[in-house]
Amino acid sequence: MAEIEEKEKRKHNTPIFAHRLDAGRQLGEELRLRGYGDKPAVVIAIPRGGVPVGHAVSQIIDARLEIIIPRKLPTPGNPEVGFGAITSDGTMVLNMPQIEEQQLGVDDIKRVAMETLGEVRRQMRTFCGHCFSLNLTGQTIILVDDGLASGFTMLAAVQAIRRYRPARLIVAVPASTFTSIDRLKSQVDELIYLSEWDDLSFTVADCYQEFDTLTDDEVRSFLSDTQIQEPQ
Missing domain, CATH: 3.40.50.2020 (Rossmann fold)
Structure with a gap:
């Protein structure tokens, strides 16, 4: 601890x-x-x-x-609310209570994760070298x-x-x-x-x-x- x-x-x-x-x-x-x-x-x-x-x-x-550069995984239809986060190397953490509350399926999670990962990697290129x-x-x-x-x-x-x-x-x-x-x-x-x-x-x-x-x-x-x- x-x-x-x-x-x-x-x-x-x-x-x-x-x-x-x-x-x-x-x-x-x-x-x-x-x-x-x-x-x-x-x-x-x-x-x-x-x-x-x-x-x-x-x-x-x-x-x-x-x-x-980690990035929040935005909930479909309610992007201000996140259901986890992902980093540029694909490390991902999930908020399971939020996923259950929003009734997100595996396909939803994968789609948002891939979209967000692309955004993270684009931002990495913006700050290349740092x-x-x-x-x-x-x-x-x-x-x-x-x-x-x-x-x-x-x-x-x-x-x-x-x-x-x-x-x-x-x-x-x-x-x-x-x-x-x-x-x-x-x-x-x-x-x-x-x-x-x-x-x-x-x-x-x-x-x-x-x-x-x-x-x-x-x-x-x-x-x-x-x-x-x-x-x-």
Whole structure:
């Protein structure tokens, strides 16, 4: 079972971060205080929103920044609701209660999985050169996103990274629901979050005063470590 570290263990209902860079800096400081700046690590962020968070974290703990691209599997007819997630190597996790509730058949699942996998691989080409390397064996990996709602997207990333046998696998996020904490804590070596939220009607945007949609160019700027403009 993972060691769980949280800066604030309380329920929130108002934004607590100015923007993603602010959240990343706070998360980076928490990681630094826990000694991650003193040992080599690789920060792997989930685009798009996790990239500015991961950028700030990597700057503070002096770590390499890479990405992994998991994608929610959208429910047919109700795409805002996911029934699992898939990564570029085909690693897939399924939300069986959601599948049963939506009465999805095997053919539905396969079709959506193949369509989503194609989208993931197209996005990988967009960010070519920044996706995580295959040489992760024996390394400390810190998976970062801008927040966890259901946790299935992060779980797919965790399972994909596990295949490369890292020495330690940490998930670090600014905010998480209680359900995501329960879903992930047994899957990683350490789960670090700055705040926890009730699941009811939660969206990651609830954590932030500013929650703009990032463009591909903005994501590439963070990954290329160009000068990042502070949100106004």
